[in-house]
Amino acid sequence: AGDELLAEVASRIEAAVRPGDVVARLGGDEFAVIIGDMLRLSDAQHAADRIDEALTRPIEVSGDTAVITTSIGIAVSEGDDEPEELLRDADTALHRAKEAGRDTSIMFDDNLRDRAVRRLDVENMLRRALDTEALVVHYQPVLDVASGELSGSEALVRLRSEDGSLVMPGAFIDVAEESGLIATLGHQVLVQSIRQTAAWNREHAPGQQPLSIAVNVSARQLTDPNYPNEIRREIFDAGLAPNLLSIELTESALIDGNPITERALQELHDFGCRIGLDDFGTGFSSLAYLKRFPISFLKIDRSFVSGLGEDEDDSAIVRATLGLAHGLNLTVVAEGVETPHQLSCLAELNCDRVQGYLFSKPVDADTFRKYLGLRWKG
Ligand code: C2E
Ligand code: CA
Ligand code: CA
Numbered sequence: 001a002g003d004e005l006l007a008e009v010a011s012r013i014e015a016a017v018r019p020g021d022v023v024a025r026l027g028g029d030e031f032a033v034i035i036g037d038m039l040r041l042s043d044a045q046h047a048a049d050r051i052d053e054a055l056t057r058p059i060e061v062s063g064d065t066a067v068i069t070t071s072i073g074i075a076v077s078e079g080d081d082e083p084e085e086l087l088r089d090a091d092t093a094l095h096r097a098k099e100a101g102r103d104t105s106i107m108f109d110d111n112l113r114d115r116a117v118r119r120l121d122v123e124n125m126l127r128r129a130l131d132t133e134a135l136v137v138h139y140q141p142v143l144d145v146a147s148g149e150l151s152g153s154e155a156l157v158r159l160r161s162e163d164g165s166l167v168m169p170g171a172f173i174d175v176a177e178e179s180g181l182i183a184t185l186g187h188q189v190l191v192q193s194i195r196q197t198a199a200w201n202r203e204h205a206p207g208q209q210p211l212s213i214a215v216n217v218s219a220r221q222l223t224d225p226n227y228p229n230e231i232r233r234e235i236f237d238a239g240l241a242p243n244l245l246s247i248e249l250t251e252s253a254l255i256d257g258n259p260i261t262e263r264a265l266q267e268l269h270d271f272g273c274r275i276g277l278d279d280f281g282t283g284f285s286s287l288a289y290l291k292r293f294p295i296s297f298l299k300i301d302r303s304f305v306s307g308l309g310e311d312e313d314d315s316a317i318v319r320a321t322l323g324l325a326h327g328l329n330l331t332v333v334a335e336g337v338e339t340p341h342q343l344s345c346l347a348e349l350n351c352d353r354v355q356g357y358l359f360s361k362p363v364d365a366d367t368f369r370k371y372l373g374l375r376w377k378g
Contacts, residue, residue, distance in 0.1 A: 004061045009068070016054040017047060030094075032087065041076060048072045048105040071097040072105035092116045095178075122175040125161065130184050134160040137192045138362035141371055142214065142333060142355045145347050150371055152212030152244070154355060155193035156362045157185065173218070182218045190215055191234055194245060196365055198238040204372055211372075214246035216278065219253035223260050228267040235273075242272030246297070249275070251283035254293060262293070269294035276333070281317055290328055297352075298325050302336025305356070308345040315345070322349050 006025070013031055014023050022034040035047055052072060058065045073094030077086050092115070093108040100106065129135055139153035159167040176182040197213040204210065221227055235242055247268060253261060265275055276297040277289070281304055289295070300321055307314030318334070325332045334346050337356030346354055360371070 001062045001064070001066075005059060005066055005068075008059050008061070009055060012054040012057075013051055016050040021047075032090070038076070044074050044076055045105070045107065048074055052103075052105065069103035071102045073097055073108065074105060075108040089113075089116070119175055119178075122172050123179050123181070125159065125167070126172055126176055126179070126181050126185070128162075129159045130181060130188065133188070135185065135188050135192075136160050136166065136364070137189055137196070138364055139193070139196075139368040140355050140362035141360050141368070142212070142353050143359055145343075145351055145354055149209070150211065150374060151209065151353060152197070152214065152246075153368060154214040154248070154362070155189055155216070157189050157216075177218050177220055180220075182220055183224060186215075186217060186221050187230065190231070191238075194234055194238045194240050197244065198240040200369065200372060201240070201244075208373065210241065210244055212244040212246060212274075213240075214248050214276070216248045217253075219249070219256075219261070222249065222253055222264050223258055225260050225264070228264050228271065231268060231273065232271055243274060246274040246276055248278040248299065250278045251280075251285070251289060254289050255284065265293050269296075281321060287324070290324075290330070295330060297331035297333060299333045299335050300351075302356075305334050305336045305342055305346075306338070308342045318346075318351075319349055322351055326350070 006029070010023065010025060010031070013033065017023060017033055017035065020036060022032075024032045024034075026032050033047065033051070035044060038044060052070050055068060055070045058067050060066075071094060073090045073092065073096065075086050075089035075093060081089075089108040089112070092112050093106045096112060096115075097104050097106040106112075136158045138156045138158055140156060141150055142152050142154060143149065144151045157169055159172060161167050173182070176185050193213050193215055197211055201210045217227075231245070231247075232242075235245060269275060274296040275294055276299055277295055278299050279301045280298040282301045298321065300318055304314045304317050304321075308318055309315060322332055331352045333353040333355065334342075334351050335355055337343055337346065337354045337358045339358060342356075343354060343358060
């Protein structure tokens, strides 16, 4: 059926352009159209509109009707570009069109050129950092609300740039995901943070609760069938109990319904790792996910925690999330706790764990070491 669909799409594109234009399939579901001797810039846009229109009509495949959406990226050359450059620019515009919600067309311009250049810079910086192990993991304490004790930390990645300053993840995670470098990055963070946590647990005073470690995982990493094996091997090598490792993912990793992701989560759960939904409340917050996937904890997003005790809606959302989670036997971690007032609201609502600037920003391993055995209250 997929082949039939592609063949029909190809012939519709062909019918939508002029006889001298070139239509090619680049691979997968991507096509390229080359339009020669255009008179006006708007001709390209018109051609894109015609193609889009041709593809909105439902398509019959194997007796069923398929409805598809089209994203189009346009690049115009005045004759002085290399073919590769033109294709690359069209591809950049295409990605932008997909980000803009699909079913749209975007023309490559100076703005996109700047973005593309920035992406390339970031990607190069990232590659260098991964090669030279310039990746730094910071640890943010996670506290048990009832006891006020440190229960573990969340590993948050930073890059050491050439001038020695630290680059925050907001500046490079998206590029890492798109370029596929996220797998290497994620692996390095995993290895560093679980070895570090195992080492802390060895020097931690006996009788203390061992520290847990939470790592963030991108949707893309979970579609690698080998990911659970990688975790198992590293945990084993580091000598960390599997239940001390938490994997934090966002709902966006689940919406595709990818069977590999589903299997990976199940394997990790069976192995004993804890799986948590990050930024809970900001996405689709489909309750079906909580039932379908082996989720052990939720992290309430900072945006709701910040209004606690002041904004009625935020307070209601936090209260409802805690009620729901506890009803399903899930643990709740509140992130972005910045004030004693927020903490007391969370304690009153029986929130299990907290993290935020009130206790500590994410810090390097040496600084975190000094927190061991520390109590934040009482
Ligand atoms: P996140 O997982 O939601 O992490 C929490 C972010 O909130 C961190 O930002 C943390 O520094 C910040 N934060 C913590 N407490 C407070 C607070 O009280 N107030 C405020 N204003 N902020 C607080 P950071 O370190 O910049 O990380 C941003 C995001 O980058 C993370 O969001 C996570 O999605 C991603 N990320 C970080 N490390 C990794 C990684 O190793 N792999 C992947 N895939 N993503 C990562
Ligand atoms: Ca997180
Ligand atoms: Ca979060």
